[in-house]
Amino acid sequence: MSQYIEVMTTEELAEGEMRLVEVDGHKIVVARIDGAFYAADAHCPHLHGNLWKGTLEGTVVTCPLHHSKFDLTDGHVVTWTDFKGAVRTMAGMVRHARPLRVYETIVDGGDLYVGPQKEPPA
Numbered sequence: 624m625s626q627y628i629e630v631m632t633t634e635e636l637a638e639g640e641m642r643l644v645e646v647d648g649h650k651i652v653v654a655r656i657d658g659a660f661y662a663a664d665a666h667c668p669h670l671h672g673n674l675w676k677g678t679l680e681g682t683v684v685t686c687p688l689h690h691s692k693f694d695l696t697d698g699h700v701v702t703w704t705d706f707k708g709a710v711r712t713m714a715g716m717v718r719h720a721r722p723l724r725v726y727e728t729i730v731d732g733g734d735l736y737v738g739p740q741k742e743p744p745a
Protein backbone atom coordinates (compact mmCIF):
# COMPACT_ATOMS: atom_id res chain seq x y z
CA MET A 624 0.00 0.00 0.00
CA SER A 625 1.48 3.29 -0.98
CA GLN A 626 -1.37 5.42 0.31
CA TYR A 627 -3.63 5.52 3.33
CA ILE A 628 -6.90 3.63 2.97
CA GLU A 629 -9.88 3.93 5.33
CA VAL A 630 -10.69 0.60 6.99
CA MET A 631 -13.28 1.40 9.69
CA THR A 632 -14.34 3.94 12.26
CA THR A 633 -12.36 3.91 15.48
CA GLU A 634 -15.59 3.13 17.38
CA GLU A 635 -15.83 -0.21 15.57
CA LEU A 636 -12.70 -1.55 17.28
CA ALA A 637 -12.85 -1.94 21.04
CA GLU A 638 -9.84 -1.56 23.29
CA GLY A 639 -7.72 -4.74 23.26
CA GLU A 640 -9.50 -6.13 20.19
CA MET A 641 -8.07 -7.37 16.87
CA ARG A 642 -10.00 -7.51 13.62
CA LEU A 643 -9.35 -8.82 10.13
CA VAL A 644 -9.78 -6.27 7.33
CA GLU A 645 -8.95 -6.23 3.67
CA VAL A 646 -6.92 -3.30 2.43
CA ASP A 647 -6.15 -2.90 -1.24
CA GLY A 648 -6.42 -6.69 -1.69
CA HIS A 649 -4.25 -7.48 1.35
CA LYS A 650 -5.52 -9.19 4.47
CA ILE A 651 -4.53 -7.04 7.42
CA VAL A 652 -5.11 -7.37 11.14
CA VAL A 653 -5.82 -4.14 12.99
CA ALA A 654 -5.60 -3.82 16.75
CA ARG A 655 -6.42 -1.16 19.34
CA ILE A 656 -4.10 -1.11 22.34
CA ASP A 657 -4.08 1.60 24.99
CA GLY A 658 -5.90 3.88 22.58
CA ALA A 659 -3.35 3.44 19.77
CA PHE A 660 -4.04 1.60 16.53
CA TYR A 661 -1.73 -0.96 14.88
CA ALA A 662 -1.85 -2.78 11.57
CA ALA A 663 0.05 -5.86 10.42
CA ASP A 664 -0.12 -8.69 7.93
CA ALA A 665 -2.97 -10.96 8.96
CA HIS A 666 -0.94 -14.13 8.44
CA CYS A 667 2.02 -15.27 10.49
CA PRO A 668 5.40 -15.18 8.71
CA HIS A 669 6.10 -18.69 10.03
CA LEU A 670 3.46 -20.87 8.33
CA HIS A 671 0.63 -18.41 7.72
CA GLY A 672 -1.35 -18.82 10.93
CA ASN A 673 -4.36 -16.51 11.26
CA LEU A 674 -3.04 -13.86 13.61
CA TRP A 675 -6.44 -12.27 14.15
CA LYS A 676 -7.45 -15.54 15.83
CA GLY A 677 -4.46 -15.32 18.15
CA THR A 678 -4.14 -13.49 21.45
CA LEU A 679 -2.94 -10.03 22.43
CA GLU A 680 -0.87 -9.14 25.50
CA GLY A 681 -0.05 -5.45 25.34
CA THR A 682 1.33 -4.88 21.84
CA VAL A 683 2.44 -8.51 21.44
CA VAL A 684 0.32 -10.81 19.29
CA THR A 685 0.68 -14.59 19.65
CA CYS A 686 0.01 -16.83 16.66
CA PRO A 687 -2.58 -19.53 17.40
CA LEU A 688 -0.66 -22.26 15.53
CA HIS A 689 2.87 -22.54 16.96
CA HIS A 690 2.75 -19.56 19.30
CA SER A 691 5.31 -17.26 17.70
CA LYS A 692 5.04 -13.80 19.22
CA PHE A 693 5.44 -10.49 17.39
CA ASP A 694 5.41 -6.92 18.61
CA LEU A 695 2.90 -4.91 16.61
CA THR A 696 4.81 -1.67 17.11
CA ASP A 697 7.55 -2.65 14.67
CA GLY A 698 6.91 -6.33 13.85
CA HIS A 699 9.97 -7.69 15.62
CA VAL A 700 9.99 -11.33 16.69
CA VAL A 701 9.56 -11.74 20.43
CA THR A 702 9.52 -15.57 20.25
CA TRP A 703 9.82 -17.74 17.14
CA THR A 704 7.49 -20.75 17.63
CA ASP A 705 7.15 -22.76 20.81
CA PHE A 706 9.16 -25.66 19.44
CA LYS A 707 11.80 -26.95 21.82
CA GLY A 708 15.26 -28.51 21.51
CA ALA A 709 16.17 -30.31 18.29
CA VAL A 710 12.75 -29.66 16.74
CA ARG A 711 13.32 -25.93 17.24
CA THR A 712 16.76 -26.14 15.64
CA MET A 713 15.43 -28.11 12.66
CA ALA A 714 12.43 -25.79 12.25
CA GLY A 715 14.73 -22.77 12.36
CA MET A 716 16.80 -24.22 9.52
CA VAL A 717 13.69 -24.76 7.40
CA ARG A 718 12.03 -21.45 8.18
CA HIS A 719 14.21 -18.97 10.01
CA ALA A 720 12.76 -16.24 12.17
CA ARG A 721 11.46 -13.25 10.27
CA PRO A 722 9.58 -10.18 11.41
CA LEU A 723 5.92 -9.50 10.86
CA ARG A 724 5.19 -6.78 8.29
CA VAL A 725 3.52 -3.85 10.00
CA TYR A 726 1.90 -0.75 8.55
CA GLU A 727 1.42 2.88 9.41
CA THR A 728 -1.97 3.91 10.79
CA ILE A 729 -3.61 7.28 11.21
CA VAL A 730 -6.91 8.43 12.67
CA ASP A 731 -8.74 11.29 11.02
CA GLY A 732 -12.20 12.46 12.00
CA GLY A 733 -12.94 9.22 13.85
CA ASP A 734 -11.90 7.04 10.91
CA LEU A 735 -8.98 4.62 10.96
CA TYR A 736 -6.66 4.50 7.95
CA VAL A 737 -3.95 1.95 7.16
CA GLY A 738 -0.99 3.16 5.12
CA PRO A 739 2.47 2.20 3.89
CA GLN A 740 4.56 -0.57 5.39
CA LYS A 741 6.80 0.54 8.24
CA GLU A 742 10.54 -0.04 8.04
CA PRO A 743 11.40 -3.54 9.30
CA PRO A 744 13.16 -3.67 12.66
CA ALA A 745 16.96 -3.46 12.51
Ligand code: FES
Binds near residue numbers: 671686687688690
Ligand atom coordinates in the same frame (compact mmCIF):
# COMPACT_ATOMS: atom_id res chain seq x y z
S1 FES B 1 2.19 -20.39 11.79
FE1 FES B 1 2.45 -18.89 13.31
S2 FES B 1 3.89 -19.77 14.63
FE2 FES B 1 3.69 -21.26 13.07
